[in-house]
Amino acid sequence: MAGRLYIGTRRYSSWSLRGWLLVKLAGLEVEEVVIPLAQSGTPDVKAVSPNGLVPYLEHDGARIWETIAIAEYCAEFGALWPQARPARAHARAIAAEMHAGFGALRRAMPMILGRIIPGVGQNPESLADIARISEIFTSTRAEFGGGGPYLFGASFNAADAMFAPVVTRFLTYQPPLAPAVQDYCAAVRAHPLVAAWYDAAAAEPATWQLEKYESIA
Numbered sequence: 001m002a003g004r005l006y007i008g009t010r011r012y013s014s015w016s017l018r019g020w021l022l023v024k025l026a027g028l029e030v031e032e033v034v035i036p037l038a039q040s041g042t043p044d045v046k047a048v049s050p051n052g053l054v055p056y057l058e059h060d061g062a063r064i065w066e067t068i069a070i071a072e073y074c075a076e077f078g079a080l081w082p083q084a085r086p087a088r089a090h091a092r093a094i095a096a097e098m099h100a101g102f103g104a105l106r107r108a109m110p111m112i113l114g115r116i117i118p119g120v121g122q123n124p125e126s127l128a129d130i131a132r133i134s135e136i137f138t139s140t141r142a143e144f145g146g147g148g149p150y151l152f153g154a155s156f157n158a159a160d161a162m163f164a165p166v167v168t169r170f171l172t173y174q175p176p177l178a179p180a181v182q183d184y185c186a187a188v189r190a191h192p193l194v195a196a197w198y199d200a201a202a203a204e205p206a207t208w209q210l211e212k213y214e215s216i217a
Contacts, residue, residue: 003059005030006048009037009208010201014111014165017197018067019055021161024193026074028059036208068099071158080158087144087152091159094136094151098162105129109169112213113201118174120216127175133166134181141184149187156191164188 005023007016023030035045035054049056050065057064057073064073075081081088104125140151140159148154151163167188170177177185188194 002028003030003057003062004033005058006033006035006045006054006056008035008045008054009204009210010034010197011113011204011208012037012111012210012213013054014106014168015053015067016055017111017165017168018161019057019070020197021164021193022067022071022074022080022158023057025080025156025158025161026077028057028074028077030057030059038210067162068096071095071162075158079155080161082144082152082157090140090144091152091157094140095159095162097136098166102129102133102166105133105166105169109173109175110213110216111165111168112172112216113168113198115172115214115216116174117172117217121173122175130170130175130177133163134178137163137181137184138178141180149184151184156188156193160188160191164194167194 005020005028007013007020010016020032033048035048045054045056046052050063053065055065055067055070057070059073062073064070071080081091104123108121108123108126137151141148144152146153150156150160152159167185170181170185171189189198
């Protein structure tokens with residue numbers, strides 16, 4: 001193996017999903033090290049990651065934290081951004097907006113794979129985030145999608161990876177979404193890498209589950 005990718009519990013760790021997708025899309029060979037979140041007797045994230053967070057990538061002598069930096073590093077090994085400059089600029093802009101924003105949605109609707117809890121977490125702030133994200137999905141696909149199922153057409157790229165955990169939230173909490181947004185969410189969920197992450201999350205030990213998330217209703 002050329003490196004290691006440290007990730008958190010797949011059921012809950014939205015940032016780990018982003019980093020894992022990016023590494024897989026780039027075809028990097030890494031050992032995956034899962035650090036169950038908030039569990040005793042497991043390695044402390046702060047003991048391995050410079051910023052104390054996951055994902056954290058060590059690869060071929062490089063040490064990369066912060067998911068947007070992982071995206072740019074992985075892009076050196078594969079075509080993770082659109083080829084055309086305007087599309088590539090747009091992809092980077094919306095990925096950066098995702099990386100920095102939408103705190104209300106994150107707080108109100110944490111990622112919990114495998115649960116369906118419609119209507120939970122809807123408040124004016126989270127619904128405003130959902131409206132902005134929906135606008136990003138529809139306008140990006142209209143301008144750059146070319147009829148393909150993903151944001152920039154036929155290929156699932158770094159921008160889709162950055163928004164994949166949002167899609168999982170939409171599937172879990174089922175807020176009101178336009179049909180075009182629902183179609184995009186279905187395409188992301190059906191992608192083989194996203195499906196593989198869901199399967200791995202379902203196979204995690206029940207002892208890794210956290211009451212603060214499982215009790216949300």
